[in-house]
Amino acid sequence: MNLADNLKNTAERFPERTAGVFYDRRISYEQLYRDVSRFAYALGGMDVGPGTRVALVSPNTPDYCVGFYGALAAGAEVVAVNPLYTPREMEYIFRDSNVTHVIVNPMFEESAKEAIRERSIRVIYSDAMGDPAKPDIKKLIASAGGEAAPANRAPQDTALIVYTNAYNGYYMGACLTHEGLIFDAEACKTVSATVEEDAFFTVIPLFHAFSATVNMNLPILVGGKIVFHEMFKEERVIEDLEKERVSIFAAVPTVFRRLLEKFGSAGKDYSWVKAFVPGGATMPVKLIEDFSAAFNANMYEGYGITECGPVTTSNPIYKRESKPGSVGQPLEGVRVRFVSPDGRILPPGERGELAVSGKNVMSGYLNRPEETAKFVKDGWFYTGDEAWQDEEGYVYLTGHVRRLILVGGFNVYPEEVERLLMERPEVQSCRVYGIPDVSLGEKVMAEATLKPGVNADAGELRKYLRSMLAAYKTPRRVEIIG
DSSP: OOTTHHHHHHHHHOTTSEEEEETTEEEEHHHHHHHHHHHHHHHHTTTOSTTOEEEEEOOSSHHHHHHHHHHHHTTOEEEEOOTTSOHHHHHHHHHHHTOSEEEEOGGGHHHHHHHHTTSOOEEEESOOTTOTTSOBHHHHHHHOSSOOOOOOOOTTSEEEEEEEOOTTSSOEEEEEEHHHHHHHHHHHHHHHTOOTTOEEEEOSOTTSHHHIIIIIIHHHHHTOEEEEOSSOOHHHHHHHHHHTTOOEEEEOHHHHHHHHHHHTTSOOOOTTSSEEEEOSSOOOHHHHHHHHHHHTOOBOOEEEOGGGOSEEEEOOGGGTOOOTTOOBEEOTTOEEEEEOTTSOBOOTTOOEEEEEESTTSOSEETTOHHHHHHHEETTEEEEEEEEEEOTTSOEEEEEESSOOEEETTEEEOHHHHHHHHHTSTTEEEEEEEEEEETTTEEEEEEEEEEOTTOOOOHHHHHHHHHHHSOGGGSOSEEEEEO
């Protein structure tokens, strides 16, 4: 079993179908699989295989797909890394996951190389951008002496590691298995009634588990078309939405809000789009209603968490039904329950911590057996999200059991920011919290109490945090109190 088998099978069924579109570049499934198999062969010659891990630091391009599936086909585990992370954040992930190779886009070369430092990690460029001295995917494909079929992996072998959940101040790598990712893609296919004629918009980053599953693994499973966008620009999104006849548009609420603000009064009718799918954060009912009305759009909200593959529930697109305010029903093969603080399983209608069970649930946090045991109990993953379920099985999110700030669909764990603030010698105590933000959902704020007799500048504290953290994690303001 190998997630890359899905690409192999689809290329055999639909060799001439378009697999990906990136500006004017179009790539068929036959070409995509040839590139993946030749890249996997080249990686094998570089000692990449079962037992090794390959980090991927790149924006949304066809080369991301080749790097991702090529590493899997070689038998390696992929470590997805946010390319906007600081060198400190990348260095922590490289060290914690013990990667041997990093596939990096030159735009993020400086951060990645600083993160590598003296470690013996080999750098492969996703695109050398014309530099003949840089080994990149294209050169390795061209010089490969053969092609490699996907390596056989056990169902519970790790395919993808995504760093998340910094409840203890440090991010942990959620290990998603080949079986789990295949299961989640197939369950998404069922709930969305996806077919090979569907075109998928990939505008949210593929290092995000939601995007990887819905915008890459799902279309590759069914033979759909992936429309790659390496950055979000409203005008280009609307242009490609119409030109490529996108039928599945999965993104975070911030994307839909910005499209509504810019084009909501343009009189556009997108009733032909099968589904606009908000995820990564709860979408306000008012925004769903306004977006649906402005574009005559079909919108189906769902829910997922990285540790569960991530898609867990969805309003049933195949039924053409949706309950505003609900994140839908559990996917086929997924079970949910709601647990009180004292461990009781609650009946429908009562709020509790949402727990999930199914093949989609991670095998555990990398190198963290004790932490894994805190969150996975008797096969149930405890999400930290508070929710309830109605009599028809629809789930409604009501808050968080654990501390979490959602900024534009990205998780920010206050404990991580607080840990860094507490490393400053001037700080005696601190608190990091989120406040509502119209555009991003929430924004990060911080308060710090200084040690007696010590002075510090709030701006300097914020500047220090920005040097250590990705921009979306950095507090908008640090207030010195007391």
